[in-house]
Amino acid sequence: MTQFKKGDRVLISCISSCGKCEYCRRGMYSHCTTGGWILGNTIDGTQAEYVRIPHADTSLYPIPDGTDEDALVMLSDILPTGFECGVLNGKVQPGASVAIVGAGPVGLAALLTAQFYSPAELIVIDLDENRLEAAKRFGATKTVKATGQEAKQQLLQLTENKGVDTAIEAVGIPATFELCQEIVAAGGIIANIGVHGVKADLHLEKLWSHNIAITTRLVDTVTTPMLLKTVRSGKIDPKKLITHRFKLDAILDAYDTFSKAADTQALKVIIEAA
Amino acid sequence: MTQFKKGDRVLISCISSCGKCEYCRRGMYSHCTTGGWILGNTIDGTQAEYVRIPHADTSLYPIPDGTDEDALVMLSDILPTGFECGVLNGKVQPGASVAIVGAGPVGLAALLTAQFYSPAELIVIDLDENRLEAAKRFGATKTVKATGQEAKQQLLQLTENKGVDTAIEAVGIPATFELCQEIVAAGGIIANIGVHGVKADLHLEKLWSHNIAITTRLVDTVTTPMLLKTVRSGKIDPKKLITHRFKLDAILDAYDTFSKAADTQALKVIIEAA
Amino acid sequence: MTQFKKGDRVLISCISSCGKCEYCRRGMYSHCTTGGWILGNTIDGTQAEYVRIPHADTSLYPIPDGTDEDALVMLSDILPTGFECGVLNGKVQPGASVAIVGAGPVGLAALLTAQFYSPAELIVIDLDENRLEAAKRFGATKTVKATGQEAKQQLLQLTENKGVDTAIEAVGIPATFELCQEIVAAGGIIANIGVHGVKADLHLEKLWSHNIAITTRLVDTVTTPMLLKTVRSGKIDPKKLITHRFKLDAILDAYDTFSKAADTQALKVIIEAA
Amino acid sequence: MTQFKKGDRVLISCISSCGKCEYCRRGMYSHCTTGGWILGNTIDGTQAEYVRIPHADTSLYPIPDGTDEDALVMLSDILPTGFECGVLNGKVQPGASVAIVGAGPVGLAALLTAQFYSPAELIVIDLDENRLEAAKRFGATKTVKATGQEAKQQLLQLTENKGVDTAIEAVGIPATFELCQEIVAAGGIIANIGVHGVKADLHLEKLWSHNIAITTRLVDTVTTPMLLKTVRSGKIDPKKLITHRFKLDAILDAYDTFSKAADTQALKVIIEAA
């Protein structure tokens, strides 16, 4: 390692990038031939006092003095995920209309970062009242508490029956992916963030002629430097996503809190070193 | 009409565009609020001696002197369809690998126009030996005579098990759309041209993390001026697609020939005014 | 005219577009073969109770009910000019650094619309204290009251000696264009808005290896529909640019006020029909 | 070094890239904070039997078996230079018109690689008859043997008085840069490749309203993998650029030949290890 020395304060990216392979050279770190999504996936994650980071030179980012480190924890994973997979892939534009299906942490991360591009409408769809309240606080222009046909009807009403320019799928089940197909306008984009376990129906019999695009992406964290600049300059406050804090030795409580998010209203939980 | 006068020789676009509506202003003529795909769809088509063209000022193109008019018939519909829906949406690049699933006329139109961008591999997949022969003559670097898992295996063998950067769907059934999902490389694009009658399975359980895009499009014919320039300068010879000619009063024979394409080896058929 | 009827309230674009010619079809309305910058240039402008608008069908925009019409006057010319020539050509990005050289109305229009893209730094350079104050109110992160080498030094200090990702020239004289060359970072863009009367020096002996781009543009007003949406949804308030109002019969006072902008602090002046 | 082992056959890029710094991460290897244009510039070059390559892991490319190594020597520098600075920056498109000012090796490299995108017109301008002959053999659609106003007149005649969509400057003096300004069409691009020693005049008094872009670039060699694929698949034959060969111990003759290019008709000279 040549880029960092002992004592440096760093941001750890959830994606390890070698900087050398074909994919890293294309900015597709998620598919790094010797890296990618390793931490917390193929090896243990970073909930520890000391961790070894693969390809550290090209997978850590120096934290500038005076930056709020809690906010930066959101930059390891959730914020670039919402931004790259949802907002960038979804090509959110000034004046455009955006719907985010799912107000969990990653949906809210998309909500926060979509505002970089000043869309006119930012509609969040979910069934959880608390999360929709959070969405409103975080900048949603409207919220829809419904699913399926009812969600579709409400969304179309809010968009003069045109649907949205960008539909961001932030749940990961067939029903929400189908909803995205029903609410995307002709010429629009469905940007999938959700981690899906099963296949979904794609209604090509309707969509073949609608000039739409559907995108998928495992976060590359290629935008981490850009996001760091937006945090430092106050364009975004990712700390809004933090609802709870626990010491490392209370980590089981932390997991318990997160697993009961509907009750605890947990979004993101910070684990502090002892 | 102000742009044309009696006796002018013109190219008729299959898509009518008003030039005024929101969609026309965005270059999405296919969704023109008072035009779009009208000819041969919601009104009669152009197989006649005289036709009225809706929004003629903005839906006709003057034919430069000395241009081969037979070649230009291919520019009304099939060439922009293969180019816009397949090649442009598929972002074909120099050195890239492309697979075209389906060697019918529209697949071959994609094959011809993909060569504008000098991909390294242009693999055509079909079951019809004659069409695959045509594909080779038209510039395919390789052909695959197979379907389903066998087609997938052969395609992966031809691409060092990576799959292709661009998979162009030019058939319009669930099986070929599934094949495209199996042969698209991580980071690649599936560009749908096919007109689908039923839904298809989308394997998000695999593709969610593969950084792919899927695009659909009804041809906008917004590239007609560009295609005219490529024909005039000899960068492409669309006449290759013409296999048969009939006089207008033998039009039933023409339809018969076209409907038995497997036997007659018909690609595109020219109907000549009497 | 088919798109509008007597009594409709409309926004008049400063650029007339036929919707039919090669340039209009490419979205380059400024070079419309029978339109372009006609009003107030090759024919009289619109400071009158009744005006004839060339190519009205494709050069007027309906005003939605409940929209503030004063704000929309800014959308005829100044706002699309700052946005298209400065912000879009300058490819302003989230987290990026932007300098605007010149805090006149068009520079301030660039300042307002640059914020659609959440740059980290928006530095405005001018010599007029009042205009710099206005710039701060309108969202400038920093201001520099200097010219030439002094302006360069201050700008470099504010950007860790890197210069800015986007330098927007909003004056139109050789000195300010040279300043842009000195403050643009490697890999950056100089977006010219200024109307220049004489040539300028281009320091290719330095810039040839700096991977920069320089853009020029006569506003196309192709973004008017997008800007309308940002105004309606409150993403921008162009009324900020209006400092004075006069009745039509006091128009000479209006011109007098505007011509003494340094004293009157005039930015944009509204002329009201009697 | 981890990516290569003794005996591997490799392509040496003229630009050294660390793969870690901000610029390398953006694909702007030319500005690598610890690399960039080092070889033959700030340290000795590679005309030797053994050389040490800075940042070798990320600055060498493996040569696939069976590839013509002479052709690949052209990929170290000249081909990516013509391609990145001229063709990519110039956004050459199918059906477009391109002028290349200067038929030296780098202009011819632009000529070869511009054909990846199938422009309709590829006009080469120079005063050297031999080089214009080479240009014709390499794919120029037309050649112009003239300078200044005469070159301008001929070029405009060849383009229906519109000028070209892309003007590539491949000389590096004020006169040729001025010529590019006179022949670029409204909406077009001037892509500078030339290494300039002095400033040039920029005619903003004319160009401010012409919607043009001017780009500069030190080659990044970020397209080397793409170019390798085009060579391997036969889309381009860079060996055409090689006119002479010398053994290493005759290197002075090689330099002599190259320095008298007008007489020797030298384009690129290969130095072979003894």
Ligand SMILES: [Zn+2]
């Ligand atoms: Zn890697």
Ligand SMILES: [Zn+2]
């Ligand atoms: Zn229309």
Ligand SMILES: [Zn+2]
């Ligand atoms: Zn026009």
Ligand SMILES: [Zn+2]
């Ligand atoms: Zn570097």
